[in-house]
Amino acid sequence: MRKYIIKRLLLGFIVLMGVVFVTFFLTRVIPSDPAAKWVGPRATAVQIEAATIELGLDKPLFFQFFNYVSHLAKGDLGRSLRSHQPISQELLEFIPATAELVFIATLLAIIIGIPMGIYSAKYKNKGIDHVSRLFSVGAVSLPTFWVALFLQLIFYNWMEILPLGSRLSTQISILYDVPDITGLIIFDSLITGNW
Numbered sequence: 001m002r003k004y005i006i007k008r009l010l011l012g013f014i015v016l017m018g019v020v021f022v023t024f025f026l027t028r029v030i031p032s033d034p035a036a037k038w039v040g041p042r043a044t045a046v047q048i049e050a051a052t053i054e055l056g057l058d059k060p061l062f063f064q065f066f067n068y069v070s071h072l073a074k075g076d077l078g079r080s081l082r083s084h085q086p087i088s089q090e091l092l093e094f095i096p097a098t099a100e101l102v103f104i105a106t107l108l109a110i111i112i113g114i115p116m117g118i119y120s121a122k123y124k125n126k127g128i129d130h131v132s133r134l135f136s137v138g139a140v141s142l143p144t145f146w147v148a149l150f151l152q153l154i155f156y157n158w159m160e161i162l163p164l165g166s167r168l169s170t171q172i173s174i175l176y177d178v179p180d181i182t183g184l185i186i187f188d189s190l191i192t193g194n195w
Contacts, residue, residue, distance in 0.1 A: 024068050028061065037081045096183035103186070 027034075035051035036043065043051075052058050056067055071078065077087035120132040139147075155162040181188045 020069060020072065021065075024065055028064075034081065038084075096185075100184055100186055103184075 033048070035048050035055055035057055038051045038055060039047045056064060059067075075088065077091075079085065080087055080090055083090065116132045116135070120129045123129050152162075152164060156164045178185055178188055179192055181191055
């Protein structure tokens with residue numbers, strides 16, 4: 001068992017290093033200059049050169065890669081080219097929305113999946129079992145981005161009940177002031193009774 005765990009950890013480390021390596025070199029072969037993106041479209045050549053030095057892009061590729069890996073090992077993901085904020089800080093801003101999505105998906109999986117599994121087992125090879133199996137295989141095999149686009153089409157375009165670009169529709173944001181207690185809109189609404 002110990003050999004298996006060590007082997008899996010070693011393989012996981014190799015995959016992780018492969019992802020880090022590929023990510024680093026893909027960002028270097030993209031035909032855009034990160035220093036020019038960093039300073040903006042109206043930057044002068046002097047500003048771009050200063051940004052190149054500041055970002056360490058003037059150093060050899062090996063040193064850039066070593067610097068990249070050492071920063072990753074410390075948990076420093078760098079700064080965003082768009083906002084110049086630390087990427088870890090930007091990721092923290094999206095954790096509440098991600099947690100809500102995980103919570104809702106888990107709740108739906110429990111509410112729909114468990115009863116479907118029970119009925120499928122109880123009525124094996126009957127109509128409900130075939131429908132359940134078709135639904136399960138379809139849900140697993142369809143690409144998530146396609147399902148998301150399809151759900152947007154249904155709930156935003158046709159039914160007009162969910163927002164498209166944010167967690168709340170503009171009308172709800174204007175009409176109801178949901179206080180930011182936990183950062184999770186669902187829980188904040190439940191805590192304040194504002195639903």
